[in-house]
Amino acid sequence: MSAIDIAATALPLTGERAERVEDLTRAFYGLLGAERRLKGRDQQRPGQLSHAQVRSLMELAKGGGTMSAGALARAVELNPASMTATLDHLEELGVVRRGRSDEDRRVVLVRLTDEGQEVVAERRERWQRLWGAALDGVPDADLAVAARTLRTVAGLLDDL
Amino acid sequence: MSAIDIAATALPLTGERAERVEDLTRAFYGLLGAERRLKGRDQQRPGQLSHAQVRSLMELAKGGGTMSAGALARAVELNPASMTATLDHLEELGVVRRGRSDEDRRVVLVRLTDEGQEVVAERRERWQRLWGAALDGVPDADLAVAARTLRTVAGLLDDL
Known part of the structure; x- marks a missing residue:
């Protein structure tokens, strides 16, 4: 089953569950961004x-x-x-x-x-x-x- | 304090704590990889x-x-x-x-x-x-x- 099928058949989340899941995805993407920024800062150092x-x-x-x-x-x-x-x-x-x-x-x-x-x-x-x-x-x-x-x-x- | 300073002054982790932390970093990078692969599969679809x-x-x-x-x-x-x-x-x-x-x-x-x-x-x-x-x-x-x-x-x- 492809990602598209899952997305089409899964029930949309509602209420508190939707908020919890969205909160975790936001935290994950937030960490992704922080890690990218830190690596970016590291790389601006000469010789890196x-x-x-x-x-x-x-x-x-x-x-x-x-x-x-x-x-x-x-x-x-x-x-x-x-x-x-x-x-x-x-x-x-x-x-x-x-x-x-x-x-x-x-x-x-x-x-x-x-x-x-x-x-x-x-x-x-x-x-x-x-x-x-x-x-x-x-x-x-x-x-x-x-x-x-x-x-x-x-x-x-x-x-x- | 830069990332480099922290890394230089923080004590190296040992024992079970080191394993726990490393386990979480591996899980994070594992998820990063899975997300990248999923996006890659999505993008190979024509018109994406x-x-x-x-x-x-x-x-x-x-x-x-x-x-x-x-x-x-x-x-x-x-x-x-x-x-x-x-x-x-x-x-x-x-x-x-x-x-x-x-x-x-x-x-x-x-x-x-x-x-x-x-x-x-x-x-x-x-x-x-x-x-x-x-x-x-x-x-x-x-x-x-x-x-x-x-x-x-x-x-x-x-x-x-």
Whole structure:
């Protein structure tokens, strides 16, 4: 069943339930915006990596450190020209290396270097500290409820 | 205090607390990804608006229906050329109209048409139904805790 079908067949929400659901969606989009603004501020600092560069490094790390340039471009949603420019810059910084696949010489493989792994680890630790500071004082039980609720939404959106 | 300072001075989280926080960040980014994938699937349908087009309409509605093209471009994070192309397309569809400001002829004002208002209202209702279906069975109290937790994170990220 597609998202469109669900939307067409689901009953419209009413009353307090509608308000609760809308309140959560607003909170989610509010957090999305705050996160985007924070990243924007970070990136205006000279010498900082761009959003596309950071996402490329993070996706590479998620993919075990090596991915084809094509798979990486799909994962970070960049067109081939932008992906090439991003990888040019990352390679200059020494955080990735490109090479041909031994199995298929047409495939360009991108590999996170040791320095790239360090950059990823540093950024992850920094973001973990930020979230930790932001959530200081929120009980563990509330974090668990919030995480479960977000997963419920994510799981169902993926099933639509 | 900048995000970098907070990250430098905050104690690293340890033990169960670190796991709880990381679990919530993963749930948040997981939902982000699911939402992006759903929007991606929606947009592959012929005749659908692009992400930039939808965001432009939503921002216009948030801004009361009329905004300068410059303010809109900043809000949706498009460069001037992409903003112009997006507005060309939206104007062709009849959902926005461009005109010069009476107060300052150099300023291009973008206005949501009645048809544009309808498109925004339809999409909002569709998304509200989707979220409602996704959250079916989650108690109101959990929605409230999740919303409050997301707002706590958003508020603190904005203060960093």
